[in-house]
Amino acid sequence: MESYHIRGGNRICGEYSVKGSKNAALPILAAALLCDGECEITNAPQISDVDSMKTMLKELGCGITAKSGTLIIDSKHITADTISLERMKEMRSSVFLMGALLGRCGSAVLSQPGGCNIGSRPIDLHLHALRRLGVEICERDNLVICRGRRLKGANINFAFPSVGATENAMMAATAAEGQTVLSNCAREPEIYALQDFLNACGADISGAGSDIIHINGGRPLHGASHKIIPDRIECGTYLVAAAATGGEILVHHAESGHLASILQKLKETGCTVRQESDRIYVKACGRLKALDRLITGPYPRFPTDMQSPFIAMLALAEGESFIEETIFENRFNFTSELIEMGADITIKGNTAIVKGVQKLNGSVVKATDLRGGAALTLAGLMAEGTTIIQNIEHIERGYENFPEALQSLGADIRKNDER
Numbered sequence: 001m002e003s004y005h006i007r008g009g010n011r012i013c014g015e016y017s018v019k020g021s022k023n024a025a026l027p028i029l030a031a032a033l034l035c036d037g038e039c040e041i042t043n044a045p046q047i048s049d050v051d052s053m054k055t056m057l058k059e060l061g062c063g064i065t066a067k068s069g070t071l072i073i074d075s076k077h078i079t080a081d082t083i084s085l086e087r088m089k090e091m092r093s094s095v096f097l098m099g100a101l102l103g104r105c106g107s108a109v110l111s112q113p114g115g116c117n118i119g120s121r122p123i124d125l126h127l128h129a130l131r132r133l134g135v136e137i138c139e140r141d142n143l144v145i146c147r148g149r150r151l152k153g154a155n156i157n158f159a160f161p162s163v164g165a166t167e168n169a170m171m172a173a174t175a176a177e178g179q180t181v182l183s184n185c186a187r188e189p190e191i192y193a194l195q196d197f198l199n200a201c202g203a204d205i206s207g208a209g210s211d212i213i214h215i216n217g218g219r220p221l222h223g224a225s226h227k228i229i230p231d232r233i234e235c236g237t238y239l240v241a242a243a244a245t246g247g248e249i250l251v252h253h254a255e256s257g258h259l260a261s262i263l264q265k266l267k268e269t270g271c272t273v274r275q276e277s278d279r280i281y282v283k284a285c286g287r288l289k290a291l292d293r294l295i296t297g298p299y300p301r302f303p304t305d306m307q308s309p310f311i312a313m314l315a316l317a318e319g320e321s322f323i324e325e326t327i328f329e330n331r332f333n334f335t336s337e338l339i340e341m342g343a344d345i346t347i348k349g350n351t352a353i354v355k356g357v358q359k360l361n362g363s364v365v366k367a368t369d370l371r372g373g374a375a376l377t378l379a380g381l382m383a384e385g386t387t388i389i390q391n392i393e394h395i396e397r398g399y400e401n402f403p404e405a406l407q408s409l410g411a412d413i414r415k416n417d418e419r
């Protein structure tokens, strides 16, 4: 069982180059299935979720060559339309393959992804959109069997702006004959990135980034080159690591516009924040101040993925913070581990009340999920003494070389304590 061993107390100081976005890369890799040709994806993050997606694409018949952050995907010969239960368990985002497979092969079979550590995560909105495009869906024995040889464009309104459902619908609608209008769409930058990639492949999509997306479907897609956008959540995690440890950081290759809500909240804690073109500078100025209102929400509101790192940071802030989680019901799970480290946190419904304490103590804790695990790592950096983070496979799904990067910024952290 792999773990991180952290001796807390060092400030995070220095410079960091943001990696490619996990949440942009995964749907774009899935969308490469729609193309009858070779796609070159650059700046892909080297994380286990991307490895899992590569494995699944290979199992579906794609040729893949990978050299550091560049992936060449050849989807000319798709040989399967089924995603196994094992793969679905390994990576929930395999659900993106549903829209792409339907668009390419007219069929897709997958297992119900079921709930996960952060919430129940149904896929009803994905299925609703696909049904509107003419897909016949049979749900039985934990399987979702989709058939849609002749997809037809449609007007589809999402009851909630789901990121994954918007992306799945975009992929399937690209292959559907005629016009599709998606409304109440998610507006995340990753949706815009998917539009950008599909258009480079010959699709005709407009509106991504707003809540209405128009797709003129039915055009044949060819291969294309695409550079993955910077990861706004990875970037935010390093900014928070510096703020939480009384340090300062300059991040390069950031897309500061995508982090507006995060930077606003960092300013409210008393940090100095400066943005210039693709760089962001954050410096902690004395003890941070509590936040009396932080509410997660769909983009451009505060991202749910940053809620956990913020809670870890606020554990030592002066005063009482109120954090409301509106997207995933179990995203406070990691706080029980943080409480073990001495944090004063009370959960009332979907609100966490964090009373700033003077210090956190090193402890043995378990990562419960990706962002909760990153948050516990930050808490380990902030704590007195040694912290051991177990179950780090959750963290490595989404952060490339996390301990090495933190080490280069001054942290005393080792994987499996290879001292």
Ligand code: UD1
Pocket (backbone or CB within 6 Å): 022, 023, 024, 026, 093, 119, 120, 121, 122, 123, 124, 125, 126, 127, 160, 161, 162, 163, 164, 165, 186, 190, 298, 303, 304, 305, 327, 328, 329
């Ligand atoms: C994506 C991100 C994830 C991020 C989340 C919200 C990827 C790979 N993952 O996840 O990091 O935290 O957006 O920004 O991009 N819902 C339904 N029915 C559905 C679909 C969703 O009820 O069919 C609910 C979910 O349970 C959740 C909310 O809608 O409460 C938002 O989920 P969604 O936007 O779909 O998140 P994901 O695409 O799974």
